[in-house]
Amino acid sequence: MDLVPAPSGETPVKVPVVEVEAVDVAEPVNAESVALEEASSVYETDSDDSDGWDAMSGDDTIQMLRDEQLRDGLVPGACTLEEAVTFRNRLHAIGKAAFVEETIVRETVTAKKLCTAFGIVPPAFLEGAPDESFHPLLAIAISREFSRRRKLPDYNTIDDAVRLLRESKNIIVLTGAGISTSLGIPDFRSKDTGLYSKLEHLGLSDPQEVFDIHVFREDPSIFFSIAKDILPTEKKYSPTHGFIKLLQDKGKLLTNYTQNIDNIEANAGVLPENIVQCHGSFASATCVKCEHKVSGDAIFGEIKAGNVPECSACRQIIEADALKPQGLKRKRSSNGCQKDRKEFEDSSDEEDYEIPNPGVMKPDITFFGEDLPDEFGRRLIHHDRELVDLVIVIGTSLKVAPVAEVPGILPRDIPQIYISRTPVSHTGFDIDLLGDCDVVVSELCRRAGWDLKHHMIPVDEKVDVTPVEGYESRHVFQVVGA
């Protein structure tokens, strides 16, 4: 929580020092430090909860307010939507310290009412309490609002989006499962898709266990029993993949950060150096015992057949081993082949010997419980952040780390466009283009005068674009006659 302790010169929102001075203490105490400590202890309670609301409220629940509720005046004593927007703009314009000075310190508004400007209903358990009681809550609300990316006011219309596409030279494209669903590839990490219902018969308590590295190590057959459903069957790709390739052809693609593991970007011709596969992919596989690496194609046949693919390097060693005289064979080993060559021993104690199994080839996708590829943070922070001039997020609700962090990590003046079926509220995009992402990108290309050819886009396709009422930067795309 960045409000506490307050940097020098800032006015922290905290229990007023006056109260501390009134406390009867035996020894002289630095009043200010006590006040800070008290305030700190309030904030520490939310250390393991990014929003902090639950911890702040104890048993009571703190209700969040939507802007629609402010607009409709449904909450007694709350700001109007206009007042709320003015307060938020003011906060971003002058910073936290000056904002608190101007409002709470000068008593131009109560903390209780100001909480509503930042989307918090004054909790019932504070009803009738002095206004200071709302300060800790307000401090969190202000910090949260201040760290949120602000929508840039200059980008709102489809024309703005098209102009950004045409003028930008270093575009980051963030993609998720939504760009592959038109190819029939299930959004396998989402809990409410067909794939997970298939897993019930495997007796898993949580379907995500299929992608848990510990479960994989225990019984890889569980993963491989469903992996064949995730693997793309042919070298096909969607119009949205084609759009990313088109950006590459035009020299505008800085990086495609994809959460998908289907490696379909490659089918579209997006070059490996332009892709960061944030969760790894099926493009390669590694032996869990000897770390022998192969290209993904080498084991696709086995995967398609529903088998557990085994390591050819391990097998060779085992076979070579079998031909050796008894005394030179290795002792039993739980952890593989090449690594413990040195453990060859000359005893003829046959009881120690067992026929070893080759290692399992694990596709290089990132399982739950495994580290994400280093490439992600390295490229984003040390390379792309300096160069990017447009961000386009497609087909992901941006709820899964680390990709969810990307819009916040990039400079705030870089425009961000969101393309998906449903809008997200937790981060402020500049332009929301809602609908089937294949339809949205094909219409954008049409308007940009770009030729996005794909057999899934009818040549005579007409797309209706309608604004969403109340949002000047939100537009719905729909194929005419669909």
Ligand SMILES: [Zn+2]
């Ligand atoms: Zn191996």
